[in-house]
Amino acid sequence: MTIDIQDLASEELATKDWAARFSTRMAGIRASEIRELLKLLEQPDILSFAGGIPDPALFPARAIRAAYAEILADGAQAAQALQYTVSEGHGPLRRWIAERMTRDGMPCEPENVLLTAGSQQALDLLGKLFLDPGATVIVARPTYLGALQAFNAYQPAYLDLPEGALDGDAAARAAVGACAPRLGYFVPDFANPTGVSLTLAQREALLDLAEAGDFPLVEDGAYRELRFGGEAIPSLLALDIARNGSIEAARTLFCGTLSKTLSPALRIGWICGPKAVIEKLVLLKQGGDLHVSTINQMVAHRVVSEGYDQHLGRLRAAYGGQARAMLAALQQHMPAGVSWISPEGGMFVWLTLPAGLDGKDLLARALTDIRVAFVPGAPFFAEAPAANTLRLSYSLLPPDQIEEGVRRLAGLIANG
Structure with a gap:
C-alpha cells in the first residue's frame, strides 16, 4: 500500500481549526453591515436608503x-x-x-x-x-x-x-x-x-x-x-x-x-x-x-x-433636490419624537428615534413589512452605541420614491 504524504497533509489542513491560526488582530474585524445591505439593491421592490453610493445615472460614462x-x-x-x-x-x-x-x-x-x-x-x-x-x-x-x-x-x-x-x-x-x-x-x-x-x-x-x-x-x-x-x-x-x-x-x-x-x-x-x-x-x-x-x-x-466643475454642478443640483425631497417628506410624515439633521451637502440624513426603539430591530421589520432599507446607527459608534439612531441616504432614489419610502418608514415608527 502506497501512502501519499501530500494527500495526507492536504486532508489534515482541510480539517484544521483555521480560527486558531488567525492573527490576534482578526478578533476586531467584523463584516460591514452596510456592505451586506448593498445586496438588497438587487431586489427591485426594495426602496433603499441604505447604501451611501453615487447615483449611476450621474456617472460621466x-x-x-x-x-x-x-x-x-x-x-x-x-x-x-x-x-x-x-x-x-x-x-x-x-x-x-x-x-x-x-x-x-x-x-x-x-x-x-x-x-x-x-x-x-x-x-x-x-x-x-x-x-x-x-x-x-x-x-x-x-x-x-x-x-x-x-x-x-x-x-x-x-x-x-x-x-x-x-x-x-x-x-x-x-x-x-x-x-x-x-x-x-x-x-x-x-x-x-x-x-x-x-x-x-x-x-x-x-x-x-x-x-x-x-x-x-x-x-x-x-x-x-x-x-x-x-x-x-x-x-x-x-x-x-x-x-x-x-x-x-x-x-x-x-x-x-x-x-x-x-x-x-x-x-x-x-x-x-x-x-x-x-x-x-x-x-x-x-x-x-x-x-x-x-x-x-x-x-x-x-x-x-x-468640464469637471460643470459635472460637479450637475451632481450638486441632483443631490440637493433629493435631499430637499427627503427633508420635506420627513417633515410631513414623521411622528412626534423623531428628530433629524438637515445637511447642506453630501448624501445622508441622520435620524434619532424615540427612546426605546432600536434601529436594528426596526430594520428587520422594515425589510419584511414595508420593503424599505436603511442603515441602523449603532455600528457607527466607536464607543457606547446609540441604538435609537439610523442613517438614511437620498443619493439613489428619485424624489417620488424618497417620499414613498419615508412615508412607509414613518408609519412603521409610529406603530412602535
Whole structure:
C-alpha cells in the first residue's frame, strides 16, 4: 500500500481549526453591515436608503468610455497605460490634484500627493503608519464605519470626542488630553453618517486640540465637493497651513477621492500631506499593491481635465433636490419624537428615534413589512452605541420614491 504524504497533509489542513491560526488582530474585524445591505439593491421592490453610493445615472460614462478608447487607440499611450507605474501615482493626475487643492486654499505640490485605491485604502495606509496596538484614536460620535474597520486591523483604542470639546468645555478638552491620542479622524464636511459639518470655530478648536496633544489629524474630504447649500468653510488642512505657514509644517493629512464625484469603480483616492509622511506612505503602498491601476489613473486624468466643475454642478443640483425631497417628506410624515439633521451637502440624513426603539430591530421589520432599507446607527459608534439612531441616504432614489419610502418608514415608527 502506497501512502501519499501530500494527500495526507492536504486532508489534515482541510480539517484544521483555521480560527486558531488567525492573527490576534482578526478578533476586531467584523463584516460591514452596510456592505451586506448593498445586496438588497438587487431586489427591485426594495426602496433603499441604505447604501451611501453615487447615483449611476450621474456617472460621466460617455467621457470615461471615450477616454479609454483614445488611450488604447494610441500605441505609445496604450503601452504606458497597460504597464506598471510608480507607486506615487500618475504624474499628470497628481499635478491636477495639487493644483485643485491649492485653489481650495491648500497650497501643495505633486510631491505632497499619493494616489491610493480609493480613500478607503488611504485610511488603511494611515492606520498602518501611525497605529500600534492600544494606541488611542479620537473620533467623532458617531463616525464613518469604514474608518473604524480600516483602523481596527491595527488594534487601537478609541475615544469618542467628548460633547463640548469643540465648544469651549474645559473638562471635555481635558479628557482628550488625558488619553494622549495617537491620531484624530474626522469628516468636517457633510459627515458620513450624520451629514453634519463642523463650523469654522469648531475646526479651529479641533486644530487647537491636536496641537495641544501633539497628534496628527486625518481629514476625510470624501463629500467636500458635494455642497449644495450654505457657504463653503475652509478645510482643516487649509486652516492648518494658514496657521503654520506651509503644508510641510502642518499636522493635517487630507484624504480625497473621485469615487463620490466621478466613479467608484476607477478606485482613485489620494492622501495629501507633508512630504516626510508621503514618503513613508509610498513605501507602505509599494508593499501593498504597488500602485493604482495605471490605465484608470490616466482615464481619470483625462475626464477631470475637461468640464469637471460643470459635472460637479450637475451632481450638486441632483443631490440637493433629493435631499430637499427627503427633508420635506420627513417633515410631513414623521411622528412626534423623531428628530433629524438637515445637511447642506453630501448624501445622508441622520435620524434619532424615540427612546426605546432600536434601529436594528426596526430594520428587520422594515425589510419584511414595508420593503424599505436603511442603515441602523449603532455600528457607527466607536464607543457606547446609540441604538435609537439610523442613517438614511437620498443619493439613489428619485424624489417620488424618497417620499414613498419615508412615508412607509414613518408609519412603521409610529406603530412602535
